[in-house]
Amino acid sequence: MRASIAAGLAFSLLGSSAVFAGELDISRVQTLSAAAQEASEGANDDYLAGDPQKALARLRSIEKTGDAEAAFVLGNMTWVMHPAESFAWHRQALEWGGDNAAVQLELALHYTRQENCPEAVRAWRRVEAAGELQGYFPAVAAYCLLVLGQDREAFAMFALAKFGKVGKFEGLLEEIWGERPTLASFADAMAALRAGKSTDASEAMKFATALPGYDGQRARVFAVMLEASNPVAKTDPALKDLACLRPWIDDDLRRGALYRERNESYDFPDEAQRKRERASQAEALRSALDGCGFVLGEGRLPASDSLARVLLSDVMEFQLATAKELLERHGAGLKARAESEAGDVEALSLLAALQLRAEDRAGLAQSDRYGWERYRDARFAASRVAGLGAGTAEEKASVAAEARRALKDFPDSAYVLMLVLTEGDLKGEERKRALRSQVLAEFHGLTAESVLHASKSARRLVEAFVEYRDLVQADSTETGG
Template sequence: MSDNRVIDTETPRRRRLPLGLLLILAATACSGKEPAKPAAHPEFDASAPAAARAKTALPSDEFLAQVSAESEAAEAFGERHRPLQFSGRVDQAVAELVAYAEQGGAARRFAIGNMLWSLAPEASLSLHRAADEAQPDQPEILYELALHYTRKDDCAAALPLWRRLRPTRVGIPAQAAYLAAYCHLASGDLRGAVAIVQSSDIDEHHVGAEKMSYEVFGGPAELIGFDRDYRKAAGGDRGALESLLARSFDWNTDWWNAAPEPAAQDAAIALARTQWSAQTRERQEWDCLWPKLRDREQPFGQQDLDRCRVLVGGHPYPASSTLGLVALARLVSRAEQPPDFAALLARHGGTLRERATGKRDDPQALRVLAYLQQSAGDAAGLAQTDELGWKRYRDERFALSRVQHAEPGPGVAPDPAYRAMLAQAAQDFPHAPLYPMLEAVYRAGGGDPPAADVARVLQAETRTLDLSVRNGDLRSHSQLKALYRRLAKALEKESAAGR
């Protein structure tokens, strides 16, 4: 399991409108048929006469002025729903926002659709489609719809929208060039994808392009998972309560950043205190450490753990696996010298393994076990834990660790067992770019991977930015541009060979 993602527990807003093998690819799918035009959705049909589709479209500047006004009003309306966000009532907040949107016209539906982009994707899509029906041919609406269908991996629906945007004042914004190109890759139009990237001013907007990949492919908002855990935990689900507490200390805002979320922390501990009586060990240990853990500015060390009788010395692992995760993370981050990981593993490894392999899933215990094994140099134990995390917990981080630690050394050909492992990982996690990259390199031997192989890596990397996120000294944009240069070179070579 990789160091950079184990126990670190220390949202960009939606826009209004508009290592060896890695370096080999960095330095240097499908049918080609045109996707069918979905007749059920008029926004896709670029050939339909405007008079046949349109109602009375507002001038663009007037529509955008309405959107601006509606956005300000929506912020005030949405502010009243903030108390619902950390109390298991996100569905209620979304329903009230949708009802409010439906009382207005296209501009309000568009504005609320933007607000709900990550919080309620299907509701957001429905509102944007309704806005398009009322105000067809507004480029900002078409742009949102193109992003929606790209996010759904429905490129047959997204491509006509990207094409319709080209001649408009919005065009294909530079920060969205990789997304439009992604759909060309998915449809088999590799040259079209290269052309979009090459013609875009993406180098001047690379930060926006990286953030847009997260906006579209980053998955639901963290609040959605918190809301789900909260409702389950309120119903007595112990695993959900542990997940709720862990999430509040490791709140992901994007692929690059995570930090504690104070409102989530307060809501999680308040709920935990209703689930655990004052006499339970879980409650007593959390209450003892909570003031120190909640306030990141307070000093924290082994003396605090010793005072609360957990983790260090002869004390047991906390009854709450999440408390052990959070407390160990804080200890490691604040210590001048790293703790004795081998001693911690010897003391608590059995407990962690028992919890991770028990009848009830315990992902927090699994994460700490893997971290201690890696830090203590227990390669055999780590391999077993990674297998467990991959096969039972279906956590792709453990699969990645397993594949990377088993990778043959430089110049060593992979044996059948490793190739089978790689193929299984690629099947289990089809959007992870490492596996098609390794497969491409091994197939090519010492030569250049064919264009189709490079395109598969590009699709996966656009969806996750995983190759560059896990290699902290390489910008995501630099990785994508290097892969597009590689794709262009492969296409030229194949064209010269008559393929």
């Protein structure tokens, strides 16, 4: 459990202005923050065990009715993992501590995340009036001004932003609009499964497989799933497949524990040892797959698409089979799942991923079109447009037409908007509208990658915002507005 980027910056505001002096006791906030950090020790294990309420209970030890500083700290600590509780605590901090910019900043971020833009703008204006709207926060504040149609105010607000250290702004956007942290989502799904609110393990499996494998997290939650107390869950096909893989899970648990021990002692293996361990890991995977009759040779895919994705990825990583070999063996089965009456969009996504890795352009084009037309999924439309060749004038015209068609179907997709602005030959008002839409979509999900870091970049957001602003201002100058 950790404080958010935004909460950390809000905390730094506490000593910067007399606005805060009589409202939040700085020394108490610092003391309570240290106490909350100590209380939350072990929360990560609670999430891995699928018990999110136990993690929250650790923090409630510092909660006290009427204590604004405690509510502020608790709101900061839960901003990422428990948004609803964080919002409630920050509202209490405002009620008990009086109006102040530190809490108004946190509430502005909450209202922005909730798409409650009228309230968000009011909170942002309170922070601005206190002289504390600093760093990249004006860029976030500009979002709601755009949503409300106050474009000129948004331009002025965005101009105040100073982005500073690479990744901070992007990190805040991920906290506001990104998916709920995988570990928290797994814990919620696992708690529901245990309580009998769900008899389907697919949700828990989806989040479990998204956790990292190198440090043992994935193996730890796999073990938790297999020990679930809900008797109905024991008959779940996904869990039955997972149970067969128990030797592989146990091997990963051992490796994860070793990884953590080495990190703590700074005792890292040399290259020769890493190669031996990698070979051993590959053999453990091969043995487990052979024992269950999964993936390799004539083996089948597991019932869970999520588990299948992990196994296929690991098989390719450890060079137990190539993407082409896996596509030849499992492509037809994945296609059948995707085209079944019940439907399975994740099977289609996995098929498309294999086709991409195997450089099967014709097959990928078919999957993209099917995903676009049957499942109305913007990912496939964007992939379809991006996969078209654009060498000759005729090909460029075809790409532009397909990009425009994708925009008509998915007007709010950041990737589709990026492609249509690049390939769609948009001009005038049409281009302005698309740029405005791209800016709003980029806030919700950045499309650019950082050149130096394995992370998302806000480059396209800023570029689209600046181009949109310049076009609007140019039009205003021409019309004398």
